[in-house]
Amino acid sequence: MTAGHVPPIVDSFLEKVRQALYEQGLLFRGARVLAGVSGGPDSTALVHVLSRLQKEFALQLGVAHVNHCLRGEESDRDALFVQELANSLDVPFHMETVDVAAARKESGLSLEEAAREARKAFFSRAMQEHGYDFVALGHHADDNAEWMLISLIRGAGAGGLSGIPPVNGKTVRPLFKLTRKEILKYCRENALKWVQDSTNQDQSILRNQIRLHLLPILESQYNPAIVPGLNRLSNILREEHLWMDGMARDFLEDHAKPIKNGLELSLVHLVKQPLALQRRIVLQAMAEVRGNTRKTSWTHVHDVLKLACQGKSGSQVHLPDGLEARRVQRKLEFILHDSPDWARTPSQPAKEWRVVLDGPGTHQIPQAGLTLVCYEEEKTENFLLKEDPMEVCMDLERASFPLTFRPWRPGDRFTPLGAGGAQKVKKFLIDHKVPAQDRQNIYVLTNEETVLWLVGQRLAEPAKILSETRRILRCKVFLA
Amino acid sequence: MTAGHVPPIVDSFLEKVRQALYEQGLLFRGARVLAGVSGGPDSTALVHVLSRLQKEFALQLGVAHVNHCLRGEESDRDALFVQELANSLDVPFHMETVDVAAARKESGLSLEEAAREARKAFFSRAMQEHGYDFVALGHHADDNAEWMLISLIRGAGAGGLSGIPPVNGKTVRPLFKLTRKEILKYCRENALKWVQDSTNQDQSILRNQIRLHLLPILESQYNPAIVPGLNRLSNILREEHLWMDGMARDFLEDHAKPIKNGLELSLVHLVKQPLALQRRIVLQAMAEVRGNTRKTSWTHVHDVLKLACQGKSGSQVHLPDGLEARRVQRKLEFILHDSPDWARTPSQPAKEWRVVLDGPGTHQIPQAGLTLVCYEEEKTENFLLKEDPMEVCMDLERASFPLTFRPWRPGDRFTPLGAGGAQKVKKFLIDHKVPAQDRQNIYVLTNEETVLWLVGQRLAEPAKILSETRRILRCKVFLA
Structure with missing residues (x-):
């Protein structure tokens, strides 16, 4: 291909992807790359540009698509579209159909999370079966900026704010330096077709609200260069995050000892560290014992450090998912209780407490590590x-x-x-497969003695909105 | 004072301030504390609550006020109000009158910056003259959240995002855990009067835009608990920032050597560090040699690290304010040129380059470490x-x-x-006291050969908006 045959913008796009592959070391020469393609403009541009770089990098390219069955005929149309795209580029096509809506009911995840999990599982299986080295995804600079704003709004720490990594294990994102605008331009200039996912316009999804509402406000009224700014910040914070997590891991290697169902930490060494490192050590110890940091909030870390500094031997902190931190002499133990009954043994009674809410507003509930926000609004159409x-x-x-x-x-x-009728909360939790060790973290919102909301599980009949309802009370719970 | 005499909310306010003083170790018992008071609700509540805690902490309290002369009679009214407040609390009153608008013209700072500098200088003088140990300021949780959003919008790194520190040298902020709402409630419940600063409504000031526009959107549409969330994040990032900066300082102590007008770093040790630490080491080396990090952008740090890894002996990078980074054998030298002519010596010619802008949009200008954003808009009333x-x-x-x-x-x-007439750019820069070492970082925006904007200094006559102008081109420059 000589420069004269291609309009300059196309070269600049190709050049940025090429640079990302070289400079960031995303792929090695001769790598087998499975591109995850939804059929939207981003992943369509991704697989197109990768196919143009195929020879130069001696890539063996494949296309993977998951049909989530969430949008009826539209989902089937997308699957067909991607298959035809793969055929036109002469690239193997791998597809799986998953009933995400059904799978979701069992897992308790949100629709978005369940769809992502389904994709991850299929990509990983396809990689193994067909011998791919990497999965390539179409995330770009705007996606990363949106993700950072989501993290900020949800109240994440430095981890969430470090954004979407360009390379994470076997997942690579060759478009991470490109903007949505550049991608659309590339599609137009190469006469690429793509399909629109109708849920991208659904403003009840936070990601869409950020993209369609918040980011345009920030760009037009505050800083037109906010997207590159957020990407720069994400790069800085990501490197710092990796570095600090490495130090926490080094500390655990030196000072943590495995015990039955967990690990123990020497307090003498822990409390000598800077506060920021202590926090990361505790977070990582919890993640190591439990396998993830889901549901771990700032309050949990704070409580464990308080236990470390001020707790008496034998005192403990209950953490989500059956995890317990216990002070034993000059040590801190993290133990995962796999027995469903551990939290109900007499030595660990659930503490009795209640927070009375006098009116709308933001209510801190430190006992639960939560913030409850209530506000009134008119019922609109x-x-x-x-x-x-x-x-x-x-x-x-x-x-x-x-x-x-x-x-x-x-x-x-x-x-x-x-x-259709009253039942025991206990029966409801068992019927809905809430694991026993999680049941101690379930709360109720009541009005006198009537349960209005089994928080995170189900609204109660007496609180529901009727046609004659005029004013609404909206309640939302956040990790504090 | 017994609990029965005071409405409960007042106690909760007092309790939060007391906790901040104890737990965060903001003050020691018997400290001499100078409260900076503008007369607004925050600083009025601050001095009132401190006077209530005076006995308990054996504080010696004073009030300081700077009249910036920026709002005519309103400024004088505020000064009188604060004086009367101090008298009513039986606390010494210290005041200074500064013509900030005049002082500003010399320094090239913005009005806000110049006013802040004037306050800092006066507080520091008053502390020395009258033997105060601390300055107490009325910043609170909403101020901190606003500051974090400002940093985010301006494209700051982890440093800016760590927010307003509750204690910084001799400056303490006893209200840092309180919200604006709690402060106003305290003022009302204690029948405190305060004065309104009319510039608080001025939406051309970014801080006011954030407070009056962006934060309300985030609270009402995204997360009503965003203020506590941002404060939590600021706490996490601040501790991590302090820790990482400490490590960079330790590195410089071990591996940097003073040389004439600067310092030198051994490259062997530098390149062995994690990228995040390398960045902080370079930032801190620059700050140490130059005394501050003003005007230092991400691109400068990036360029110096590129010099460290790939530069030949003898190659160099020009940095703002007469700072130079130079590769010499296996070392990196940072040198501050105090001779105004250093940048014009034949060994360091200004490089010739130009970026041609075809239309509005975001233009990266890596040669200058800047981003230029241009957009068109209708001229409104x-x-x-x-x-x-x-x-x-x-x-x-x-x-x-x-x-x-x-x-x-x-x-x-x-x-x-x-x-009123054409002149040489060189003469303009000399007349306007732009230091010689800064003149190499001055850029022009031109249309053919006509200079339209001497960037950061002055618009040119041919570009100005006339009564008949219908459409506007707005251009803004950011550190990249």
């Missing part, structure tokens, strides 16, 4: 209920203040929305 | 020109594309807005 188990809308007249937030108790009964 | 030397509005018809961005050249002439 199509009031927006986000697809988020941590948020509910209730009829304000029937859910009137004062309200009480507290852990559920074995005697609690409630009428789940749509269930 | 009161179009907004921010008080920012890095931003201009031009008549789009007279400043039409293609435009050129390049360093100024000794032969350049231009007609400064309002100056």
Whole structure:
């Protein structure tokens, strides 16, 4: 290909991808690369540009597509489109059909999370079966900026703010330096067709709200260069995050000892470290014992460090998913309880507490490591209920203040929305497969003694919105 | 004072301040504390609550106020108000009157920066003269959240994102855990009066835009608990920032050697460090040699590290304010040139380059470490020109594309807005006291050979907006 045959912008796009492959060492020469393709402009441009670089890098390219069956005919249309794209580029095509909506019910994940998990699982299987070395995804600079804003809004620490990494294990993102605009331009200039995912316009999804609403405000009214700015910040924070996590890992290698179902840390060494390192050591110890940091909040880290500094031998902190931190002499133990009954043994009774809420506003609930936000609003024609188990809308007249937030108790009964009758909370949790070790972290919002919301699980019938409802109480729970 | 005499909310406010003083070790018992008081609700509540804690902490309290003379009679009214407040609390009152607008013209700072510098200078003088140990300021949790958003929008790194520290040298912020709402409630419940600063409503000031516009959007549409979330993040990032900076300082202590007008670093040790630490070492070396990190951008750090890894002996990078990084054998030297002529010696000619801009958009200018953003807009009745030397509005018809961005050249002439005639750029820079070592970092935006903007200094007459102007080209420069 000589320069004269291609308009300059195309070369600049190709050049940026080429640079990313070389400079960031995303792929090695001769690598087998499976491109994850949804059929949208990003992944369409990705597989097109990779096929143009195929010879130069001696790549063996494949295309993978997951049909999530979430959008009916539209989903099938997309699958066909991607298959034809792969054929036109003369690249092997791998597809799987997953009923995400069904799979989701079992896992308790959100639709988005469940779809992502399904893709990850299929990509990983396809890599193994067909001998691919890498999965290439079409994430770009705007995606990363959006992700950083999401993290910021959700209250993430430095980890979340370090953004989407260009390379993460066997996953590579060759378009990470390109913007959405550059990608669309590339598609147009190369006469590429793509399909539109109708859910991209769904403003009940936070990611879409950020893309369609918040980012345009920031760009037009605050800093037109906010996307490159956020990408620069993500690069800085990511390197710092990797470095600090490395130091925490080194510390654990030197000073943590495996014990039954967990590990123990020498306190003498822990408390000598700078506070920032202590926090990362605790986070990583929890992740190591439990396998992930899901549900771990700032309050948990804070509580464990307080236990380390001020706790007496024998005192403990209960953490999500059956994890426990215990002070034993001059050591801190992290133990994962796999027995479903551990939290109900007499030595660890659930503490009795309640927080009374006098009115709307932001309520800190340190006992649960949560923040509860309540606010009133008019009921409009199509009031927006986000697809988020941590948020509910209730009829304000029937859910009137004062309200009480507290852990559920074995005697609690409630009428789940749509269930047609009252039942024990305990039965509901068992029927809905909430693992025993998680049940101690379930809370209720009540009005006098009526349960209005089994938090994170189900609204109760008495709180539901009716056609005659005029004002709404919206409640949302955040990790504190 | 017994609990019964005080409404509960007042106690909770007092309790939070007391906790901050104890737990964060903001003050020692018997400390002499000078409260900086503007007369607004925050600093009024601050001095009131400190006076209530005076006995308990054996504090010796004083009040300081700077009259910036920026708002005419309103400024004098505020000064009188603060004096009366101090009298009513029986606390010594220290005041200084500074003509900030005049002082600003000499320094080249923005009005806000100049006012802050004037306050800092007066507080520091008053502390010395009257033997105070601390200055207490009224910054609170909302201020910190706003500051973090400002940093994010301006494209700061982890340093800026770590927010306003509760304690910084001799400056303490006893209200850092309180929200604006809690402070106003405290003022009302204690029947405190305060004065309103009319510039708080001025939306051309970024801080006010964030407070009055962006933060309310984030709170109402994204996360009502964003303020506590940002404060938590600031706490995490601040501790990590302190820790990492400590490591960079340790490295410099071990591996940097002072040389004439600067310091030298052994490359063997530098390149062995993680990238994140290398970046912080370079930033800190620059700060040490130059006394500050103003004008230091990400690109400068990047360029110095490239010099360290790939530069030949003898190659160098020019940095702002007369700083130079030079590769000498297996060492990196940072040298501050105090001779105004260093940048013009034959060994360091200014490089010739130009960037041609074909249309509006975001233009990276790596040669200058800058991003230039241009966009077109309709001229409205009161179009907004921010008080920012890095931003201009031009008549789009007279400043039409293609435009050129390049360093100024000794032969350049231009007609400064309002100056009544053409002159040499060189003469303008000398007349306006731009230090010789900074003159190599001055750029021009031109249309063919006409200078439209001496960037960061002055718009040119040919680009100015006229009554008949219909469309505007707004250009803004950011550190890349």
